[in-house]
Amino acid sequence: MLLMDDIIRDGHPTLRMVAEEVAMPPSEEDKQILISLLEYVKNSQNPEIASQHGLRAGIGLAAPQINVSKRMIAVHLQDDKGNLFSYALFNPKIVSHSVEQAYLSSGEGCLSVDEAFPGYVPRYARVTVKGYDVNGEEVKLRLKGLPSICFQHEIDHLNGIMFYDHINKKDPLKPIEGAIEIEK
Incomplete structure (x- = not known):
């Protein structure tokens, strides 16, 4: 079981690297890693398990x-x-996206970032993502709203990009013109 201590923090060099493609079909080791990622997220949302394991x-x-x-x-x-x-994917890619943008009204956070970075993070309002599930079967998802933003945030991690890289440095809380504001 993954614990909070297993999550590396902002400043760690791995967070800025472009991650490698996973060979298909996936190895047992890669399948276990993928399963453990989803297990962590599910456990972190269960108040009893989350408090028990911090x-x-x-x-x-x-x-x-x-x-x-x-x-x-x-x-x-x-x-x-x-x-x-609820998805665990190998090699996820955004294969198409809207011109229209969206952002979370509360801003974004990250399990690897302990400090708050106030500001709006511009994202595509809608994306289509392709990837492979734990068995190596292709999955295609059309996403909007919070799921779209979350997938973009996680795919950014695979490219060494942190959410705060997208925030307007001069005026972080300036509403993004023409974008959909999403309440979380």
């Missing part, structure tokens, strides 16, 4: 955050309609 709640986690520079992410969250998005 887990900080999260909705997504990428392999580079546990110092594994491979293209793997896990996401577990509900959209504004209560639909569950």
Whole structure:
């Protein structure tokens, strides 16, 4: 079971590396890592397990955050309609996206970043993501709202990009013109 101590913190060089593709079909070791990422996110949202193991709640986690520079992410969250998005993917890619942008009204946070970075993070309002599940089967997802933002955040980790890299340095809380504001 992954614990909070397994998550590396901002400033660690692995967080700025471009992660390697995972060979398909995935090895047993890679499958276990992917499963453990999703397990952490699910456990972190369970108040009893989270307090028992000192887990900080999260909705997504990428392999580079546990110092594994491979293209793997896990996401577990509900959209504004209560639909569950629970995915663990190898080699996720954004294959198309909207011109329209969106951002979280509360800003973004990250399990690898302990300090708060106030500011709006511009993201695509809608994305289509392709990747492979734990069995190496292709998955294609059309996403909007919070799931879209979360997947973009996690895929950024695979490219060595942190959420605060996107924040307007001069005016972090300036509303993003024409973008959809999403309440979390």
